[in-house]
Amino acid sequence: MTNAPSPTRPRRARTVALWALQVVVAGFFVMSALGKFANAEPSASTFEAIGLGDWFRHFVGVLEVVGAVGLVVPRLAGPAGLALGGLMVCATLTELFLSGGTMVLPLVLLVLCAVIAWGRRESTARLRASVAGR
Secondary structure, three states, X not given: OOOOOOOHHHHHHHHHHHHHHHHHHHHHHHHHHHHHHOOOOOHHHHHHHHOOOHHHHHHHHHHHHHHXXXXXXXXXXXXXXXXXXXXXXXXXXXXXXXHOOOOHHHHHHHHHHHHHHHHOHHHHHHHHHHHHOO
């Protein structure tokens, strides 16, 4: 017998790491949404700078919660990563052009969401095929 690693070990390690990342990122988005619902800083001042009112802050909070739930549902993790990545593109642009805040956090989250979306690309393709009726 040899002690060579089996081909399934790296794949299993990647799967476990990806699930851990998904749970951590989902937790962050839930916490962020709770801050938006509670009108906590810096959400309150950021959305005030945008000028769209409380409804938009709550709407973004709902999108974050829905995305976080999607990250922990196996079939939806890839699309949720894509959607939350799009939300983080908007957040980065908002920080850059409207609120004057730091772009570091939305950029880090954008990269993490992209990693999740890339890691779940096969399940996203299967979901897309099943929705398209193939």
